[in-house]
Amino acid sequence: MSANLQSATAQEVRRVFRSGELCRPTASLASGHVQANLVVLDKSLAFDFLLFCQRNPKPCPVLDVTEPGSPVPALTAPDADLRTDLPKYRVYRNGVLVDEPLDIQSYWTDDMVGFLLGCSFTFERALLQNGIPVRHIEAQCNVPMFRTNIPCVKAGVFEGPMVVSMRPIPAQDVVRAVQVTSRFPSMHGAPIHMGDPGAIGIADITRPDFGDPVPIHPGEIPVFWACGVTPQSVAMHVKPALMITHAPGHMFITDLRDEQLAVL
Amino acid sequence: MSANLQSATAQEVRRVFRSGELCRPTASLASGHVQANLVVLDKSLAFDFLLFCQRNPKPCPVLDVTEPGSPVPALTAPDADLRTDLPKYRVYRNGVLVDEPLDIQSYWTDDMVGFLLGCSFTFERALLQNGIPVRHIEAQCNVPMFRTNIPCVKAGVFEGPMVVSMRPIPAQDVVRAVQVTSRFPSMHGAPIHMGDPGAIGIADITRPDFGDPVPIHPGEIPVFWACGVTPQSVAMHVKPALMITHAPGHMFITDLRDEQLAVL
Numbered sequence: 001m002s003a004n005l006q007s008a009t010a011q012e013v014r015r016v017f018r019s020g021e022l023c024r025p026t027a028s029l030a031s032g033h034v035q036a037n038l039v040v041l042d043k044s045l046a047f048d049f050l051l052f053c054q055r056n057p058k059p060c061p062v063l064d065v066t067e068p069g070s071p072v073p074a075l076t077a078p079d080a081d082l083r084t085d086l087p088k089y090r091v092y093r094n095g096v097l098v099d100e101p102l103d104i105q106s107y108w109t110d111d112m113v114g115f116l117l118g119c120s121f122t123f124e125r126a127l128l129q130n131g132i133p134v135r136h137i138e139a140q141c142n143v144p145m146f147r148t149n150i151p152c153v154k155a156g157v158f159e160g161p162m163v164v165s166m167r168p169i170p171a172q173d174v175v176r177a178v179q180v181t182s183r184f185p186s187m188h189g190a191p192i193h194m195g196d197p198g199a200i201g202i203a204d205i206t207r208p209d210f211g212d213p214v215p216i217h218p219g220e221i222p223v224f225w226a227c228g229v230t231p232q233s234v235a236m237h238v239k240p241a242l243m244i245t246h247a248p249g250h251m252f253i254t255d256l257r258d259e260q261l262a263v264l
Numbered sequence: 265m266s267a268n269l270q271s272a273t274a275q276e277v278r279r280v281f282r283s284g285e286l287c288r289p290t291a292s293l294a295s296g297h298v299q300a301n302l303v304v305l306d307k308s309l310a311f312d313f314l315l316f317c318q319r320n321p322k323p324c325p326v327l328d329v330t331e332p333g334s335p336v337p338a339l340t341a342p343d344a345d346l347r348t349d350l351p352k353y354r355v356y357r358n359g360v361l362v363d364e365p366l367d368i369q370s371y372w373t374d375d376m377v378g379f380l381l382g383c384s385f386t387f388e389r390a391l392l393q394n395g396i397p398v399r400h401i402e403a404q405c406n407v408p409m410f411r412t413n414i415p416c417v418k419a420g421v422f423e424g425p426m427v428v429s430m431r432p433i434p435a436q437d438v439v440r441a442v443q444v445t446s447r448f449p450s451m452h453g454a455p456i457h458m459g460d461p462g463a464i465g466i467a468d469i470t471r472p473d474f475g476d477p478v479p480i481h482p483g484e485i486p487v488f489w490a491c492g493v494t495p496q497s498v499a500m501h502v503k504p505a506l507m508i509t510h511a512p513g514h515m516f517i518t519d520l521r522d523e524q525l526a527v528l
Contacts, residue, residue: 043311051314054326183528
């Protein structure tokens with residue numbers, strides 16, 4: 001089944017999740033297809049949130065936004081339904097996690113807007129294809145993520161610090177890692193920092209705020225990318241009456257191919 | 265004066281326009297700085313319009329959006345004032361041009377949102393720097409623009425066909441023209457079509473819908489780029505109670521340098 005889902009189309013994998021028969025993280029499924037973070041908010045917050053994304057494209061690269069009330073991501077998967085096609089969701093009321101359902105049909109209303117934001121799976125695949133190791137994949141754990149002292153650009157009610165993910169890269173591969181990830185600005189793009197964690201307000205590189213710690217070997221440089229947890233972290237601060245996201249690692253799989261979103 | 269303004273900073277040129285002492289097209293002023301199309305709309309239309317831009321990034325590349333009521337483009341020129349710093353504006357009521365003032369202070373209200381969208385000046389400069397001729401600059405006329413049969417992706421009330429600009433490019437320079445303009449996705453980026461005008465619904469290449477006709481010499485291929493007139497043309501169709509834009513050729517000059525917005 002797992003091998004089948006890796007070589008399956010995005011549509012096939014979404015159909016399996018829609019049926020409710022399977023719930024698992026989406027990494028490596030429908031290989032080569034762009035996966036996305038989901039954020040669902042009330043339409044009264046939608047302009048501010050879209051503006052926040054527009055002003056902070058590295059942590060919040062917008063792939064698709066639904067019409068208010070529509071669960072259909074028309075640009076990225078026109079036959080999909082954001083209420084059922086992800087394996088698992090998280091529901092927050094006033095900033096508090098209250099549910100982790102396998103579909104969100106009972107929560108959905110005509111006032112909701114769904115935002116799909118690019119995620120790092122695309123550029124991690126590109127790093128691996130370039131022979132550049134990705135530590136947390138080797139270690140089969142979550143990527144380490146840190147709150148920084150870099151403020152996002154405020155938009156309406158949304159403001160807060162950027163969250164970054166860290167990957168230790170061998171010094172001789174750092175330039176190539178910048179080149180490779182620069183090709184994918186819709187999936188966080190080029191790193192935002194490399195080297196001294198303290199320079200961006202990270203006190204202890206061995207204690208991430210989210211995800212798991214990973215070792216940095218001699219000769220490796222910690223390289224930091226803007227992270228898709230940023231918009232959730234920022235939205236949480238606003239404590240919206242209702243916010244729904246994907247569950248960590250349980251992403252939305254679009255019809256787009258990674259290479260279709262490469263800039264050159 | 266003109267030579268001075270060409271080598272002046274963006275801030276200096278904006279100050280001259282703000283004083284009301286000079287009104288002229290902005291091409292070549294504050295050389296090397298990014299210039300932008302302006303669209304001002306009521307905040308009730310702002311989400312739909314921002315979504316339209318997000319879904320149609322080639323004709324509508326967003327550089328900056330003001331907070332509702334603020335005339336300050338905080339990302340691109342934090343000391344500027346969109347009400348006074350352009351040389352000339354156009355005011356439309358219910359889709360009809362009613363005024364062409366030198367400032368818009370008397371029209372501005374707390375409900376207004378200003379959108380700055382990238383324009384073609386940046387990539388035209390890059391073409392010239394690569395030795396690729398730009399016909400309408402040689403001819404000292406306006407670039408020819410055409411309505412196409414390519415529908416933009418609808419967003420809320422905003423929909424309509426893409427408008428394109430056309431530049432005849434010598435066949436041997438076409439690949440380089442694609443490469444050069446691909447570097448600037450925030451200024452319309454790569455062409456959307458080359459060759460047969462009929463394939464995108466253009467009946468007569470000698471009769472543009474906007475701007476001036478230019479000759480296509482033997483051995484040249486007509487190359488079409490998404491055009492910043494698109495959002496105005498689409499917004500006009502909605503006939504908003506009030507819409508304000510820059511006057512053609514009288515752009516907003518940002519503090520950003522062209523190269524800062526190149527993808528690689």
